Amino acid sequence: MSAAGPSAVRVARILAGDARAGAALMRDIDDGAVSAAEDLAALYPHAGQAFVVGITGPPGAGKSTVVDALIPLLRARGDQVGVVAVDPSSPFSGGAILGDRIRMQRHAPDDGTFIRSLATRGELGGLSRATAGVVNVLAAMGKGVILIETVGVGQDEIDVAALADTVVVIAVPGMGDDVQTLKAGILEVADVLAVNKADRDGAQLTARDLEAMLALRAEVARSAGAAVAPPPVEVILMSAGRGDGVDELLAAVDRHRHRQIATGGFAARRLRRADAELRAALGHRLRVALDQRLAAIGGLSALLADVAARRVDPYSVADALLR
């Protein structure tokens, strides 16, 4: 910590649930400000109570619509809700059609809900670092349920899923090769599988396909002599845009949460999250230190010209810079 220390006033306001103070700290986190880490350190002991749900899946699966449909259900049962949208294609972020963006904003006047989008680009690892920070601010503000919407493609986005207590993977019928993508990677992180847009042709087929894959995975684990079977993964059908099946999704998420608490899986998730948070903090510190080093030697431009002309190689330059 610097001599300045955390901003005691801002920390106190955030702990009292002040949305404006929370938003200001989130901006500092997104900017990578050093002072943000000091405030986050002060908030950290008070940010462990929230239940964190990851909502992931390929572009076009309807993740934002699912989040949009979950918010009123959570609010109706008394949960305060935080949302972090880290999908670059999300209506919360810059890249979306106006209609969707307006639709999401209907939650804004409700002070039990706080929505923040993140599309940090440029600093590798910045997305998971910023997401971890924003989740902690939302938790410190008293949001009991925090939804993280993420596209689930790319390491930075997959790392975001490591912050969640329960991960919902959204699939859609007729994805073609994209179902294969699900099979390849995202599926491994799923606690609940939701086939969205289930009013479309092929929804039952997609659901059966996913269930067959889960059964195969369990069978493979058994025949490989695994002591512990893979945890059960519920597959549900929904049409979030029509409001169909959203309550079933929430019930499945709740069941997963309670099963996790009963089996000790919850504690394991929290260790995984601590690991992700620590690695993000370390990575950020290292990048800041490296930038200072580069600034001290007058920047990179002369070095880069030598590398581009292949007079030196980047591996030897990296060694020299770090020595």
Add this chain to the structure above:
Amino acid sequence: MSAAGPSAVRVARILAGDARAGAALMRDIDDGAVSAAEDLAALYPHAGQAFVVGITGPPGAGKSTVVDALIPLLRARGDQVGVVAVDPSSPFSGGAILGDRIRMQRHAPDDGTFIRSLATRGELGGLSRATAGVVNVLAAMGKGVILIETVGVGQDEIDVAALADTVVVIAVPGMGDDVQTLKAGILEVADVLAVNKADRDGAQLTARDLEAMLALRAEVARSAGAAVAPPPVEVILMSAGRGDGVDELLAAVDRHRHRQIATGGFAARRLRRADAELRAALGHRLRVALDQRLAAIGGLSALLADVAARRVDPYSVADALLR
């Protein structure tokens, strides 16, 4: 460099175009072996001649089919071809349907073509580091044209595009919100825009939509008083699966290449690539150093339990570890 130094025999074999030696080094690069950096440093002065083309776009756009269709055209005009597939949904990688994978392998017996897939997961930044390394090995093997297939979602994947001299973005008709995703991010890196699956409804509409966006971008730049207009981006229609329009795509890529050489843009791209390569090398060195530090203090598990229980915060732990 360690006392061992590079493997002179392997380096010589790779420079002679030996596929087996190249493949072995690529495996070491993928594994993050320290010896890989030594061999890469020795190869680096001889790896600047290849023309590097990025093929990017959302899942399902048909990137692999485009790559598949480009290879015979390049071979027919005498180019040796290297392919790096860094799309986790690619038929080259693990996650694809068998038919596609078999289709791609028809290039394997042709020793003028070398295909390597990368799906490094777990080390943030590992994908761009490994891709940069594999591109240099392919170039040192004498591949004159190197195609990088990447999904273009996620910072690590976007960083991969920074390695390319020319970036082709593949769109498809009827992407719905995904066209918005293109607009938001990937479009900014496009040198050539290809609307694939142009036999589908809406292809002309998608192409016109993209051209309107490019015109708007030029208009915005002009009215903002930009001294230099955005470089021209050709929009072409193709159906790679039917072989339609692949020659037009290659012609557009060639035109971009020659325009770049004429205007000095090529040199700027090579500086950008040097920057990406140096940052990847630095990041890897820092991670290796950090892992050694953590191993020396007996690993993370006790620390992580304290963080998970919120007895300490990750920001202060990161500070303490790096002090």
